[in-house]
Amino acid sequence: xxxxxxxxxxxxxxxxxxxxxxxxxxxxxxxxxxxxxxxxxxxxxxxxxxxxxxxxxxxxxxxxxxxxxxxxxxxxxxxxxxxxxxxxxxxxxxxxxxxxxxxxxxxxxxxxxxxxxxxxxxxxxxxxxxxxxxxxxxxxxxxxxxxxxxxxxxxxxxxxxxxxxxxxxxxxxxxxxxxxxxxxxxxxxxxxxxxxxxxxxxxxxxxxxxxxxxxxxxxxxxxxxxxxxxxxxxxxxxxxxxxxxxxxxxxxxxxxxxxxxxxxxxxxxxxxxxxxxxxxxxxxxxxxxxxxxxxxxxxxxxxxxxxxxxxxxxxxxxxxxxxxxxxxxxxxxxxxxxxxxxxxxxxxxxxxxxxxxxxxxxxxxxxxxxxxxxxxxxxxxxxxxxxxxxxxxxxxxxxxxxxxxxxxxxxxxxxxxxxxxxxxx
Ligand code: AMP
Numbered sequence: 001x002x003x004x005x006x007x008x009x010x011x012x013x014x015x016x017x018x019x020x021x022x023x024x025x026x027x028x029x030x031x032x033x034x035x036x037x038x039x040x041x042x043x044x045x046x047x048x049x050x051x052x053x054x055x056x057x058x059x060x061x062x063x064x065x066x067x068x069x070x071x072x073x074x075x076x077x078x079x080x081x082x083x084x085x086x087x088x089x090x091x092x093x094x095x096x097x098x099x100x101x102x103x104x105x106x107x108x109x110x111x112x113x114x115x116x117x118x119x120x121x122x123x124x125x126x127x128x129x130x131x132x133x134x135x136x137x138x139x140x141x142x143x144x145x146x147x148x149x150x151x152x153x154x155x156x157x158x159x160x161x162x163x164x165x166x167x168x169x170x171x172x173x174x175x176x177x178x179x180x181x182x183x184x185x186x187x188x189x190x191x192x193x194x195x196x197x198x199x200x201x202x203x204x205x206x207x208x209x210x211x212x213x214x215x216x217x218x219x220x221x222x223x224x225x226x227x228x229x230x231x232x233x234x235x236x237x238x239x240x241x242x243x244x245x246x247x248x249x250x251x252x253x254x255x256x257x258x259x260x261x262x263x264x265x266x267x268x269x270x271x272x273x274x275x276x277x278x279x280x281x282x283x284x285x286x287x288x289x290x291x292x293x294x295x296x297x298x299x300x301x302x303x304x305x306x307x308x309x310x311x312x313x314x315x316x317x318x319x320x321x322x323x324x325x326x327x328x329x330x331x332x333x334x335x336x337x338x339x340x341x342x343x344x345x346x347x348x349x350x351x352x353x354x355x356x357x358x359x360x361x362x363x364x365x366x367x368x369x370x371x372x373x374x375x376x377x378x379x380x381x382x383x384x385x386x387x388x389x390x391x392x393x394x395x396x397x398x399x400x401x402x403x404x405x406x407x408x409x410x411x412x413x414x415x416x417x418x419x420x421x422x423x424x425x
Contacts, residue, residue, distance in 0.1 A: 059203035088108060145285065333382075
């Protein structure tokens, strides 16, 4: 026997049995994107490597450790997208979208790739729904994009939802904050892990989301970004909090929430849901008011979020949320001879043209074997086409729910099927 292959580590096959979760999740996000006025943007799965180096940030885990980077046959360094924002900004700038009516609100969805240590809810290929809005600094837009995510989780009937929010300032106030943070850490270098010692100069904000137990007491007493915001960032954060309070959205200000990407300014947020253990962020996002300019555009504010769809499936399963199953096919055509098959093939095409989910029994199998298949497929109606019936211009219509069976002229087969499906006979 030849070698059997396994899927690469950190990837997964989504079998038909799980697809109804995906269908439900995708339809909720896509419908809400319309409701909130976000237009679809389809992006390439790979981009120039430097786009992510510059856009996501050199000092980040994603760029340093997690990118799937390769050289193509033309010698260009390309990277499978580890997230959507850098690509969305590239497309916004390249396609002159700044000249459209502001704000420009876009959504994308599809696979993203990060070379991470796989565990439950953490994969190397995962799927994101992503929304971005360009050209508006108003905190009402922060609230809108957070509401889009929130409403999606509400419609998916998630329990115990909550926002984690923080403001990490802007180029005006952040340098001052980082100086204080570094000064605080410099006195405690012996109490922190090796990674944090190197972060201290390279990417000090990331000190705050270190997971190493050794660093936790130091993090707990570290100065909070929110206490060192400039007046503009402070007002922006307070206004956003006012909107959240008005709508009674549960949120916690999490001074450790800095997020792993360099481009964020002001608002950062995650949605946490109970049920999937350590990986409880089902969505994360924030403002990136400097990113468009950094990637070659005019200074343009932006805000976005990404929701991880695998984690949503896991959370739905953990919380016992069951979406409607994909309905089984409705009709099974059961031919009993070559003449019957010929007639069935034509009738099948007509049924499908009428958008009635229909199957045919292939091969020259016995009546019993075909009936067993019809049963296994869970169809409502079996149309039996035997030699004699076809010669007489009729077929047998069997309602699998009631067991009733009757002869129907072939010309009336589709209307008879419809009547049964509509509960009229
Ligand atoms: P991030 O871009 O890291 O903020 O991630 C946004 C969302 O994508 C997270 O809240 C997760 O739901 C999801 N996500 C990120 N990384 C992974 C991964 N390796 N596997 C599965 N989901 C992920």
